[in-house]
Amino acid sequence: MQETLLHHIWKFNKFQSTNLKTTQNQSVVIKSLGQHNLGAGPDFFNAQINIDGQLWAGNVEIHIKSSDWYVHHHETDANYDNVILHVVWEHDTDVFRKDNTAIPTLELKPIVDSKFLNNYNQLFQKQNQWIYCEKDFANVDDFVLSNWLERLYFERLEQKSQVIEKLLQKSKNNWEAVLCAMLAKNFGLNINGEAFLSMANSMDFSIIRKLQSNQADLEALFFGQAGLLDKSYQDSHYDDLIKRYTFIKHKFSLDNTKVLPVQFFRLRPTNFPTIRLSQLASLYHTRQNLFSSIINCDDLGSIYKLFEVSTSNYWEAHYNFGTPSRKSKKGLTKSFINLLIINTIVPIQFAYAKSQGQDITESIFELINEIPAEKNSIVSKFQGLRFIPNSSGYSQALIQLKTAYCDKKKCLQCAVGNALLNE
Template structure:
């Protein structure tokens, strides 16, 4: 058993309150369960209890065993002096505050429904892909859909904190933050961190000075990526290398911290050469991308905004020197969808939040228009249960797997809760 289970039992009052007594036989009436504290200090703040006709207001601490109080050295910590009740599963020791006054103890073992404990243990004992894999298909659709909407917002909240850190480092320059996030997501999984390291290696003012010229933007990005280090006979390669040599001196560029890019196992349309050219072209045509994106609410308008391809050279190449069939290599809708999901929507959410506004309704409309993402985690959930195929649900399912299922946080999950209390 974990303490989280006892937190759950107390928070949801999932215990019998009839004839509730301390280990010394004092009657307990719960007036207020208190506020669950997820940080340091007692587990529940500002509870209100009547113990033997005396009203108490203060904090609660929860442990599996009473002796855990001493194991955690609470007896010497004044932060625990205002604990009015020690809630435990098993009482094995009397507990005292730092001033040697005794703390009343409630042993929950005798007041908790045996089926609740059985369901909890059964869920946590599972060795399946997720703890509730066997029960997932039967979960009520209303509970599932409500929970997926909630954790989708949780995911955006978590991403907005990362955006806040980027804002601090850029002195609140939203255009710079978009540049970094967008460049990272142009690299997808294979080169995302590498592309982000390229963005971080540049002063955004340099980008601003060069983004009205596609070849200079390509020289900047290709050079920082280390793609111009070799010697090739290709005319365009030589041109880019010459431009980059000039830019490197002029702006004192340094790419020592850039993570090497990868071509291995990538299909040609996803080669970093193509993605960097598409990115350079986009920023040449759309100089104030963030300002424009923040005003757009329609999916088709975003598709139109990103409907750019590569520069002329890359229309007939995937790598330097080797020619290929002519193609504009426009960004596909599937790729743009990923940019919207991973860059545009988190930025819209974070920007609205910074202004004290809410764009939840607009964001929900936008992401529910986008098709569900195709990846192994999402597909596994779809194999278990029919779920509406929207990008909102795929993002929520990824959040569910990564931050609830994989961490055994069934007690904090609405789906886990519904299974624990099913009887």
């Protein structure tokens, strides 16, 4: 037995609620179960309970055993002085207030809904499965699942907006700087994301502003800060970037000693840090007011057009310094821009609207669902269990479902788990 289950049983009234008696044989009539408290203090606030003919208003504390009251030292904590009912799974001792009067105790074990408890035990007894409800996931009502996934998408978006809020604090509320940091991180993808983010954070955004009109200078800045100009090559373009970076570094007193090293290993050449940083430099060279442009983009086509950029000429015939390759234009692909929309553009739009007191959840959900679902193992597994719309809004929600609920065994906080438990 777990206390989280007991919280759920109390919160959703999964017990026989008529003819209740305390362990002291007092009658109990529940007027209000109270508000679930997820922080410190009693488990439910502001309950209203009639005990032996007298109406009480106060808090409810829940434990597996009555003696847990003393194990948790509630007898010395003033936060528990207003507990009007002690709800336990198993009563093993009386609990007293400071004035030595016994706190009324309700034992759940004899009165809990047996069908609900059976469903719970069956769900958590399933072993060696990807998720607990793997075999029953397809049976959940479409309406219930669709609404839950929409809620999970915005829960995930809220988490991303919290990252943006932290970056805003560091940048003194400079939205352009935050956008640059987020773009840099996502241009680096999983392998170089943190390295690119540390590169962006190693300099003030005003430096990018000052160098924006010269693409070669901007590229030298990004490459130099990322530690890609520390070797020796027989290459005139490389020599030119070093000269530019040396001047820029001295002029702006730059330091890159805390920038994480970039990686080439296990990357496709099109994702090499050299290519991605050149594309990022090109984006900031050609889009002078990128933040305002992104905020004003309200359809997929305008976003794709905004990110129609490619590398500088040198990188059309190279993937690394000093090693020529077959010439090809290396622009941002639609699939890569989709990742930027999912992980940078939409979170920025959402966070900015939130800061302005605007609600754009409906338009955000419409936009994100125009993009096909990401391809990863989590999404594929869920799609193998039942039909789920092929859109990024739903795939992001599935990632949130797996990582924030299934992996953490939070079935009681999950709409899918609740639907199966309440069958």
